[in-house]
Amino acid sequence: MAAVGAAMVLLAAAGACDGGGKGDRDKDATRALAAQKLRWAACPAPAAEAESAGPADGAGWECARMTVPVDWSDPGEEQMKLALIRGRATGPGRRIGSLVFNFGGPGQPGVSMLPAAAQSYQDFATLRTRYDLVSFDPRGTGDSRPVRCLDDSAQDKASAADKTPDTPAEMTTLLHLARANTQACAKHSGPLLAHIGTRSTARDLDLLRQVLGDDTLSYLGFSYGTELGAVYAHLYPRKVGRAVFDAVTNPADTPVQTALGQAEGFQLALGDFLKDCTRRHGNCPAGDTVKQATATIRTLLSRLERTPLPTQDGRPLTQTGALNGIIQALYARSYWPSLQEGLNEAMQQGSGNVLLALSDQLTGRDPQGHYSTVQAANIATLCADTPHRYTPDDVKKSLPAFRKASPVFGSHVAWGQLLQCTDWPVAGTANTPVTATGSPAILLIATTGDPATPRTNLPRMARQLGPRTAIQITRNGDGHTAYGTSPCVTDIVNAYLLTGTHPKTGTTCTT
Template identity: 35%
Template sequence: MALASRARRPLTRLAAAAAATVLLLSGCTDAGGGTGANGASDGGSSSSSADGGDTGTQDDQGTQDDQGTQDDQSAGPALQEVGESAAMGIDGDPASDPAYETYYSQQIQWGACEGIEVDGAECGTITVPLQWNDPGAGDIDIAVGRIAATGRSEGSLVINPGGPGGSGVNFLESVPYLISQGVRAQYDMVGFDPRGVNRSAPVECLDDAETDEYLAATGEPGSEDGDALAEEWGTRVVEACEANSGDVLPYVDTYSAARDMDVLRAALGSEQLDYLGYSYGTYLGASYADLYPERVGHFVLDGALDPSISMNEFSAGQAEGFEHATDAFVADCLNAGEECPLRGNAAEAKQQLLNFFAGVDESPLTTTDPDRLLTGALARSAFLVLLYEDSLWQMGREALSSAMSGDGAPLLNIADLSSERSADGTYRTNATFAISAVNCLDHPGVADEQWVEQEAERLAELYPTFGPMLGGQGCALWPEEPVREPAPISAEGAGPIVVIGTTGDPATPYQWSESLASQLDDAVLLTHQGNGHTAYGRSGGCIEEQVDAYLLQDTVPEDGFTC
């Protein structure tokens, strides 16, 4: 296959899971692929990403320094041509512009929620412009849900679970397990589906049966056959997205979603927005703060993305981060003794894991469903989502033990939970495709295909577990050009904003939280020492205590607090 074709590796997705997916897998603890044709599983949620190790420095061809950010974009390879978001180039503040008055004067009509399994949930919609810079070009509806405060409400806390592609309305089901009782007593908890996601003008691509095929499709990672398969499926996905959602695809970028969030703020009757965002939700929150610094209330950004890095740097960070998480999983597994299906020292055990994936690539495993096999892509998707939460590692050992004994059902079940596939074969949300639709607008990649191919080879060699899946130019076939340059966000005039990083986060590297906190004009950084993705709701109480004091008593945590 020609170099240019191999370098594309279309629609390789970054891998940031929504917190809701991890909760689903872990049983909701109370708070205190071969290269699959789809690339890495997003776990039901970002173009988020991951790193956090000591080998993230690229040579001077690259652009990534040891903080996971670019020192000087102009010194590195040129990125794709970037257009302009329809949310930008607007004169003045839409909230005070008569052209937007009908949007800002809305009141939400709350009613019953369909398909949400949590007591007290109410749902409604708000209407926003499809194109923010042309409010006469048509409208879309944004789905909103809330759980009323259990005590006297002091306002609304808007939450986003990550993604892009995570449903904030569905995330209300996780609120009783993630958010402390004190916060739930004082705040109405409000979630929304960002534009392009689930109930909000959703990006529609493949049907459910085709999505099954797409997620299961497996080729040898980084091989010509694997890349050809990825390109074949990438083309099918793009054509389906264009056919079914071509009118919305150019307008699902994060700045547009942030504009929508300001309409939501107004509809909730709030002068300022109080917000808790996980993973990709930190990028959405920081983008809002960049647009509306004077309207930032209490802001908590947990598991931060670095807005100053390119798509390729996101991919490199995730490849490294999930490699470190794999090493930690293997070490933990070996410490479990006979419960672990791996044997020998750490290097030998890891090679057994890689050999297992390669074997499933060649010979998929049977499951309890005679019509569905566990393929290499599905096995890797299941394993990847297990790395998000170290409390899932025992489940991972058990599922691997079954698979290495010939039973692929437990890993297939985990893969289905990750992609939000129901037992009847339907998918609860469109997260599988929304993640590409948003990421390809938000994050340009390197334009030089030779550089991209060399980088793909580097990632495959250094990070053999997921590096072969994450190399390449993931949006090469996407029909819409990116609309946003990588750039720091200062949000001057906003703050203080609380940023949280977890040292062993495989999906959003700790260095990115450090970087975002340093970019913001007024921010404090909280550090959770541990493995897994994000911290609030899973740190064991220490991060929760700091965040709750900030949300409830307006006590700003000490910058640098670590636990």
């Protein structure tokens, strides 16, 4: 014990001789970053090559750029710019401050998402009466030094490739594609990949709070945005203001647990779609009962693995494209008519235009054949946020559980998600713990039929944050996220954000 104590004294003395050294320089750099002044101006019209941009007509939105360190452990060294967008509070009523949004992904660019969401959901106008609405492109996304990996042609091949290998040749192809993506990410974005994780983004978020001039962070995060919010609350519990997490994740899950939950969630959502389809439509394309319809869809997918369907733009609809299209349509009930149309087209007309268009939405491909960087940023963030690196043997061992959870999506999700980080060039670190002792109450929202973030995440996230911190709200319904689509949830959130009214934990919304 004496030797250890002596070593500690020597270390302390060495630090004292350095006069603070790097620690003082880091503090000076951090103070300088917090003192920066944002130059807000009307958002430019989107350029064809832009990764994200504000609304084409300005529409009262302003854009700016904020300087952040690439490496928060060395804030005085290399820096980068984050793209920001703001809509000033309109009144009437006293301005509360800024309300910062994150739209999930990870990888969704807030600069383009915020105006689009405000246009789609009129309730954003209610929030804007007393808040400046603010969002940002998180590091590695949109126009904030985006992660870049495969080019458009290579991404087309990857998006169509078989993700459920049944033969050694198919396995070889799948592994080759996964490695090609990793190598492309390392080639085009290597130095940035070690600094894309959620903890770095949470520190960016706190810098944004300071630069905006707010004492605490008012925040509305969706899907992955709930994980970002939870990490922020863990790092800065006494800087949390009024915060809402909609479609909560569970940061404590391993990638296997997350993927397994999603496979089960999409199977549940498909069943809900088919119940609606068979009940309300006498000509539901897949069949007259949920069991029959599920079997018909599985037959279609099996056939597509051998014989893809033609489409108008020349790209065939493969099994992977069809699965991606179905998954995209299950994110929101408003997509269900398109899913019904797509299945009808595939089964009765022998073409795959609608399902391929839905798949393109999921993968971020525009009509001109250009891909956004959302997928690249998604993989980079997920790999930075986990130490797990799975092998094909790991996936094979997990397949029975995935197939049991979802006969339709299980294998596709297992192979598609678990090998993404296998050869990733930098190590990852888990986001746990996310305890938030000392934080004010946070609203946590989950939807019973959510395909991507199952309702089971709700009590698990609540336990991690702490019983005095989490207020749990459940929405009975379908789709991913609830604010803006559920009047009950929307009223609760608006009352909380605008007046500080706390609902009773355990509240259930049925509308």
